Structures are given as structure tokens and as C-alpha cells.
Amino acid sequence: MVAGRWRVLVVSLALLVAGPLVAQARAADLDAYNAGEGGAQGLAPGQTWAQTFVAGRSGGLTLLRLPIMAVPDEDATTRGDLRVSIRTASDGTVVRANGYDWVDSAVIPRPDDAVLASATIPGASVALFSWDSPTTIDVAFDLPAQVTAGSKYAFVIEVLGGNTRYYWMISNTFDFDGYPAGTILFVGQPGAWYDYGYQVSLEAPPRFGHIYHYDGLFETYVATPSQQVASIGDTVAALDPTPGVGGALTGPTGTVNANRRDVLVDALARAAESIAAGDFQLARAQLNQVLGKCDGVGMDWVSGPTAVALAAQIRAILATLP
Numbered sequence: 385m386v387a388g389r390w391r392v393l394v395v396s397l398a399l400l401v402a403g404p405l406v407a408q409a410r411a412a413d414l415d416a417y418n419a420g421e422g423g424a425q426g427l428a429p430g431q432t433w434a435q436t437f438v439a440g441r442s443g444g445l446t447l448l449r450l451p452i453m454a455v456p457d458e459d460a461t462t463r464g465d466l467r468v469s470i471r472t473a474s475d476g477t478v479v480r481a482n483g484y485d486w487v488d489s490a491v492i493p494r495p496d497d498a499v500l501a502s503a504t505i506p507g508a509s510v511a512l513f514s515w516d517s518p519t520t521i522d523v524a525f526d527l528p529a530q531v532t533a534g535s536k537y538a539f540v541i542e543v544l545g546g547n548t549r550y551y552w553m554i555s556n557t558f559d560f561d562g563y564p565a566g567t568i569l570f571v572g573q574p575g576a577w578y579d580y581g582y583q584v585s586l587e588a589p590p591r592f593g594h595i596y597h598y599d600g601l602f603e604t605y606v607a608t609p610s611q612q613v614a615s616i617g618d619t620v621a622a623l624d625p626t627p628g629v630g631g632a633l634t635g636p637t638g639t640v641n642a643n644r645r646d647v648l649v650d651a652l653a654r655a656a657e658s659i660a661a662g663d664f665q666l667a668r669a670q671l672n673q674v675l676g677k678c679d680g681v682g683m684d685w686v687s688g689p690t691a692v693a694l695a696a697q698i699r700a701i702l703a704t705l706p
Contacts, residue, residue, distance in 0.1 A: 420555025463507030464546025
């Protein structure tokens with residue numbers, strides 16, 4: 385573990401987002417997070433790490449912000465990509481350390497196998513580690529994970545091959561749990577989850593026998609159904625009406641009429657307003673109208689990659705409405 389402090393990175397988190405992710409972060413609100421102090425944990429090729437957490441809001445988890453950086457002096461061309469997934473978490477047996485030996489066990493929330501959302505970050509795009517200028521990676525999910533306030537979840541980080549490492553900033557507290565809503569875990573042998581966040585000290589008294597608690601640093605951003613629909617409207621509004629450019633939807637004659645695109649934008653805006661006003665029956669009708677256009681069943685549009693992705697988001701939102 386690399387010794388150091390996290391305070392500088394805490395200050396920097398909100399300032400280190402650039403490009404289209406700014407809109408995504410603004411379209412959702414900060415929910416579960418850990419902004420403690422501690423050090424950095426190495427993530428080696430082929431390893432799988434996770435952090436459990438509890439959602440504070442119901443909606444779509446659209447963005448996960450992680451202070452992960454690449455180890456300096458290691459070839460960027462040999463970095464493995466990072467696959468990040470959101471999963472449910474449920475109680476199960478994990479391995480725990482007693483001193484230096486992983487000989488104990490406990491039943492705590494751990495990641496389930498079912499993946500709610502997933503995204504891959506190219507290894508070469510991850511900035512180099514620096515205590516003086518720490519940075520984050522922003523994991524945006526094209527199809528957000530629908531989460532429920534008070535329920536347990538986990539995000540899982542997999543280092544996909546390569547032969548270089550990453551550092552993930554973590555918090556470290558002694559004799560109290562700085563993030564009691566979750567813990568950091570890793571997959572050990574033979575494929576079991578190990579609770580890295582709970583370690584018994586073998587240091588000399590007075591610390592002997594006391595507990596160190598570790599957790600990964602992170603921020604989750606959750607959008608309400610109304611925010612999600614409004615964000616989809618922004619995506620549609622930004623589509624280039626020329627086929628094949630900018631992920632444009634494809635029209636029945638091979639061209640996309642900008643006016644028809646604007647009809648969808650208007651319908652999505654009205655649906656967002658209906659949800660915000662609590663008129664879910666009207667919102668369902670409006671969203672189903674948009675679905676018809678995306679699916680192209682006798683409507684103005686036929687299916688394309690973007691249309692399919694947007695339709696999947698709309699169906700996920702519809703499933704959450706009362």
C-alpha cells in the first residue's frame with residue numbers, strides 16, 4: 385500500500401470532469417460516496433476488486449466517479465482495460481484476515497453475479513498517478529443501473545489483462561469504520577470474495593488487536609426518472625440528422641428529417657414534466673409513443689443502433705414508474 389493522504393483529491397473531485405460527462409453529471413445528483421483519507425491500493429492485471437454501498441436515492445445510476453490512476457514508469461501501451469460493473473449485493477460468506485493470515489470468515493454483503501450496468505475504460509486513457517495532481521476516471525453507463533433507495537449494491541472493477549498496474553485511492557480508519565455502509569473486497573483463491581476492508585492489527589500495543597477499516601473512494605450519481613427522460617431528450621436533440629453521422633437515427637427513406645427528430649425531443653420533454661408532476665399514466669402514454677417511433681412500427685423512424693439504445697433506456701424507466 386502507498387502511504388499518503390486523500391485531502392487534495394477530495395477537493396479536486398468536482399473539478400476534474402471534462403467533455404460530455406459534464407452533462408451526465410449535471411443530469412444526475414451525487415448519491416452514495418466515500419471521500420475519506422488514506423492511501424492507494426494497487427490493482428494488478430487479472431485482479432477483480434469491488435466496493436459495496438447503499439443507494440440513498442431511487443433512480444438510474446448513470447455515472448460512477450473513481451480516483452484511479454496508472455502507475456508511473458510503466459508502459460501505457462501494455463495497460464489492460466478496466467471493466468466496471470454495477471451489481472446488486474447480498475449477504476454471503478467472505479474470507480477475512482486475522483493479522484497476516486486469511487483464516488477467518490464472516491457473512492456480509494458481497495457482489496452478486498447479475499450485472500445491472502457495465503462499461504469499459506481503455507487503459508491507455510487513464511492518467512498517471514500523482515499525489516500533487518490527482519485525477520479521476522468517470523464511468524458513464526449507456527444503460528443506467530436502476531437502483532432503489534436503501535438497497536445494497538456493489539461496483540466491481542476488473543483489470544483486463546496487460547502487464548501494468550493501477551492505483552485506486554482508498555480510505556483508512558482505525559478503530560471506527562469511516563464508511564460503514566460498505567467495504568472493499570477482492571477476489572482471491574479459489575474465486576472467493578475476500579474482505580480487504582476489515583483487518584486485525586498485529587502492531588505493538590496499544591494498537592495490537594484493534595481493527596483497521598479500508599474502503600475505496602468513489603462517487604455515484606443517480607438520476608430520477610424525470611431527469612433520465614430529460615437526459616434522453618438531450619441525446620436525441622444532439623443527433624445529427626444526416627444518416628451515419630453522430631449516431632443518427634435512420635429514417636424510412638434513408639434520411640432523417642430534423643423536424644421529426646424535434647417531435648421526439650418535445651415528446652420526451654413532456655414525459656419528463658409529467659413524471660415530475662406525478663402524472664405517471666400520462667407519462668407512460670408519452671413514453672410509449674416515443675418507443676413506437678424508436679422501434680419504427682408503422683411510425684416515422686426505423687430501428688438503428690442509437691434508437692435501440694434509447695428504447696432500452698426508456699423501457700427501463702417505464703419499469704420503475706408506479
